[in-house]
Amino acid sequence: MTIVVGYVPKAEGRAALRRAAEEARLRRTKLVVLNSHRGGRDLDAEENARSEAELARVGEELAAAGVEHEVRQLVRGLEPAEDLIAVAEEESADFIVIGLRRRSPVGKLILGSNAQRILLDAPCPVLAVKAEED
Amino acid sequence: MTIVVGYVPKAEGRAALRRAAEEARLRRTKLVVLNSHRGGRDLDAEENARSEAELARVGEELAAAGVEHEVRQLVRGLEPAEDLIAVAEEESADFIVIGLRRRSPVGKLILGSNAQRILLDAPCPVLAVKAEED
Numbered sequence: 001m002t003i004v005v006g007y008v009p010k011a012e013g014r015a016a017l018r019r020a021a022e023e024a025r026l027r028r029t030k031l032v033v034l035n036s037h038r039g040g041r042d043l044d045a046e047e048n049a050r051s052e053a054e055l056a057r058v059g060e061e062l063a064a065a066g067v068e069h070e071v072r073q074l075v076r077g078l079e080p081a082e083d084l085i086a087v088a089e090e091e092s093a094d095f096i097v098i099g100l101r102r103r104s105p106v107g108k109l110i111l112g113s114n115a116q117r118i119l120l121d122a123p124c125p126v127l128a129v130k131a132e133e134d
Numbered sequence: 135m136t137i138v139v140g141y142v143p144k145a146e147g148r149a150a151l152r153r154a155a156e157e158a159r160l161r162r163t164k165l166v167v168l169n170s171h172r173g174g175r176d177l178d179a180e181e182n183a184r185s186e187a188e189l190a191r192v193g194e195e196l197a198a199a200g201v202e203h204e205v206r207q208l209v210r211g212l213e214p215a216e217d218l219i220a221v222a223e224e225e226s227a228d229f230i231v232i233g234l235r236r237r238s239p240v241g242k243l244i245l246g247s248n249a250q251r252i253l254l255d256a257p258c259p260v261l262a263v264k265a266e267e268d
Contacts, residue, residue, distance in 0.1 A: 126261070127260070
């Protein structure tokens with residue numbers, strides 16, 4: 001049994017990770033932290049360095065909290081939804097945790113296409129967590 | 135701490151309920167089973183009778199499984215998303231469980247508007263479960 005969490009170094013990614021770590025502790029299951037990037041031209045070097053530094057810190061925090069875990073950074077030309085679903089299948093995940101942005105005050109009723117794909121196509125339930133900060 | 139589950143007497147509602155009951159047992163929290171209907175002209179008498187019979191059975195099964203619970207049937211002119219969010223706020227729910235239909239083979243990438251509203255506007259995380267049967 002494994003929990004897979006989609007992580008981005010933003011408020012919604014941190015909220016998802018926090019909740020996923022709580023769930024992993026509660027169930028005593030392994031946590032797979034997945035940071036996925038399409039790569040190519042979209043990959044900003046500075047953002048990538050920040051992302052790596054944050055992932056290293058995430059790994060240390062999970063270790064300190066006694067959560068069995070694995071941090072994977074995938075840059076293989078796939079959309080985050082595809083990577084997340086592939087890893088969830090590979091791990092026979094118990095569920096996936098994703099972060100959602102709170103919509104803006106004028107916000108329209110639209111969920112991002114990655115979030116929709118994960119919700120609809122994941123082989124397991126999906127826990128959607130909203131960012132507390134923004 | 136409470137878990138609130140949106141229930142409809144369909145495959146996706148049953149899948150959501152099954153998972154919600156497991157989560158309530160794991161956490162030893164109360165489960166609120168909510169069946170919401172706008173009412174009015176949409177309310178089909180036969181469907182309503184089926185729904186009530188199924189809710190009674192649901193209550194018995196939860197009692198037999200030792201899950202502290204409450205079954206509420208709301209018919210007050212609100213959309214299911216509004217009722218579910220209102221009850222989650224009232225109960226300071228730990229999370230909401232909803233069922234999603236698997237998309238059809240030709241299925242377009244569209245989540246129902248009720249599901250989107252719950253995911254975006256709920257005061258707590260939302261666990262989305264897909265129907266196993268259909």
